[in-house]
Amino acid sequence: MTVLVTGGAGYIGSHMVWELLDHGEEVVVLDRLSTGFDWAVPEAAELVVGDIGDQKLVEQTMKRRGVDAVIHFAGSIIVPESVSDPLGYYLNNTVKSRALIESAVRCGVKHFIFSSTAAVYGSPEKIPVTEENPLVPESPYGTSKLMTELMLRDTAAAHDFAYTALRYFNVSGADPKKRTGQSTKGATHLIKVACETATGKRPHMEVFGEDYPTRDGTCVRDYIHVSDLVNAHYLALERLRKGRGSLVANCGYGRGYSVLEVIDTVKRVSGKNFAVAKSGRRPGDAVAIVASAERCFAELGWKPAHDDLEEIVTHALNWENLLARRNRL
Ligand code: UFG
Numbered sequence: 001m002t003v004l005v006t007g008g009a010g011y012i013g014s015h016m017v018w019e020l021l022d023h024g025e026e027v028v029v030l031d032r033l034s035t036g037f038d039w040a041v042p043e044a045a046e047l048v049v050g051d052i053g054d055q056k057l058v059e060q061t062m063k064r065r066g067v068d069a070v071i072h073f074a075g076s077i078i079v080p081e082s083v084s085d086p087l088g089y090y091l092n093n094t095v096k097s098r099a100l101i102e103s104a105v106r107c108g109v110k111h112f113i114f115s116s117t118a119a120v121y122g123s124p125e126k127i128p129v130t131e132e133n134p135l136v137p138e139s140p141y142g143t144s145k146l147m148t149e150l151m152l153r154d155t156a157a158a159h160d161f162a163y164t165a166l167r168y169f170n171v172s173g174a175d176p177k178k179r180t181g182q183s184t185k186g187a188t189h190l191i192k193v194a195c196e197t198a199t200g201k202r203p204h205m206e207v208f209g210e211d212y213p214t215r216d217g218t219c220v221r222d223y224i225h226v227s228d229l230v231n232a233h234y235l236a237l238e239r240l241r242k243g244r245g246s247l248v249a250n251c252g253y254g255r256g257y258s259v260l261e262v263i264d265t266v267k268r269v270s271g272k273n274f275a276v277a278k279s280g281r282r283p284g285d286a287v288a289i290v291a292s293a294e295r296c297f298a299e300l301g302w303k304p305a306h307d308d309l310e311e312i313v314t315h316a317l318n319w320e321n322l323l324a325r326r327n328r329l
Pocket of ligand 1 (some may be wrong): 118
């Protein structure tokens with residue numbers, strides 16, 4: 001049995017590949033390398049360079065490798081970009097996911113794990129956010145992911161097929177063993193940006209909005225370590241293989257940190273008092289999003305091992321330092 005990981009050359013996907021290999025799984029990665037890197041795929045996994053919408057290639061790969069499960073990360077993930085290019089997002093995230101799901105059904109692949117997002121909730125009125133919260137995405141990115149969840153739901157009702165959709169909160173950090181990390185160019189995520197500033201890759205960074213109704217005026221998010229996140233996927237895979245049926249679950253820790261708390265932690269851990277400028281609110285930012293992770297704990301038996309902001313930041317900084325050293329060589 002082999003697991004097909006789409007987007008396995010990217011940030012979360014490459015951590016997933018290591019998690020699967022660590023559990024003795026056979027892995028094939030499908031990635032078109034538009035934002036990922038071939039060097040991010042471990043040698044023990046096969047890399048097929050191609051598009052998830054190329055059904056001939058996908059189905060050949062599924063049959064050739066005897067794939068029993070798909071873990072689907074490939075997609076576009078920048079919220080403001082999705083506002084300016086909605087049709088590009090619906091193509092990459094929705095239309096191509098439809099093709100991939102169809103290929104899975106045609107090839108008799110019964111298990112499917114999907115990388116969904118807290119963006120399906122829009123700006124929730126109550127936190128922590130449970131899976132029963134209204135689904136009102138505020139960007140084409142969130143809508144494109146929600147549509148894929150709905151396709152999976154209906155496919156599971158019609159075919160011998162079960163899925164798990166994991167709705168990620170703010171994924172951050174890097175592999176504690178320093179085997180992979182977030183290498184994406186031009187990343188916009190807070191912890192990545194702060195670590196790039198701490199290591200001198202950026203001259204300064206900005207805080208988007210200090211007038212929100214929160215404890216210090218900045219937005220609050222549930223930052224989850226990427227290694228805990230991919231472990232939840234592995235548990236979801238085991239659960240699907242045991243025939244326990246489809247599941248939609250939040251992936252977060254159930255606690256939030258403000259932007260200023262995150263920046264202070266990066267300064268403390270790095271020992272660098274880098275420049276931080278005040279800036280206006282970033283359009284589309286929700287005030288506070290924190291997960292209720294009860295379902296993930298109950299259904300997957302998930303036990304986070306890295307729920308500590310300092311640890312998340314330490315691992316993100318370790319990776320940033322490695323990247324900086326590599327670029328200097
Ligand atoms: N922020 C700054 N300065 C920066 C970068 C971010 O102040 O340089 C702030 C943002 O304004 C926001 C917070 O830090 O208040 C977190 O921003 P991120 O860009 O790190 O993450 P988001 O919460 O905007 O988005 C993330 C994922 C999305 C996902 C969403 C779900 O990037 O893919 O969480 O909640 F949809």
